[in-house]
Amino acid sequence: MAEALRARTGGIGGLHRFLEEHGEAVEWDLAHYWPGRSLLDLYRGEMSWRELRVFLRYLPNDSATARQVRGSTADEDEWTLDRQLLASAVDAIRENTFATIRLGGDPKKTARLKPPDPIARPGVEVRKQKSNVIRFGGRHGSGAAQLAGVFGGAAYQ
Numbered sequence: 001m002a003e004a005l006r007a008r009t010g011g012i013g014g015l016h017r018f019l020e021e022h023g024e025a026v027e028w029d030l031a032h033y034w035p036g037r038s039l040l041d042l043y044r045g046e047m048s049w050r051e052l053r054v055f056l057r058y059l060p061n062d063s064a065t066a067r068q069v070r071g072s073t074a075d076e077d078e079w080t081l082d083r084q085l086l087a088s089a090v091d092a093i094r095e096n097t098f099a100t101i102r103l104g105g106d107p108k109k110t111a112r113l114k115p116p117d118p119i120a121r122p123g124v125e126v127r128k129q130k131s132n133v134i135r136f137g138g139r140h141g142s143g144a145a146q147l148a149g150v151f152g153g154a155a156y157q
Contacts (some may be wrong), residue, residue: 018056025058025064033059076122087119118148 019026019039027039032054041047059065067077094116102110120126 015049015053015056022065022068025068028064029059030055033063073122079122084121087121091116091118 004040023039030037030039042049042052063078067074069127098113098115102113117126
């Protein structure tokens, strides 16, 4: 947050440009972190530009203004380093439990077990596993169309 303020030149002019760009977030943070104060106090002369600069410089990283400057959402910001590490630890425990059951269990009973999916994280897509299995018979026909697609020919019916 402080870097964003320092990157803009010109004291009051820089703060004014900052307010033009992020005014709504600043207004929200003023009401949240400084109850009883409003951005209108600045224009009424009840708050100095220096007070506003100091307030903005020391806003916490999870403030609306800091999120808007970073361009992130509240959901993305909830995934802090400690939460990422905790999710990684839980994923590792689940994978270890799966491997232990598969290796130590009866192969007839554990053959159909699938590895656990990792905990969903923002910005990370769940990988979909492709299947190379060609199904024959059943509801979907004889599988001739699938085989024809694999080998590049037409299916005869």
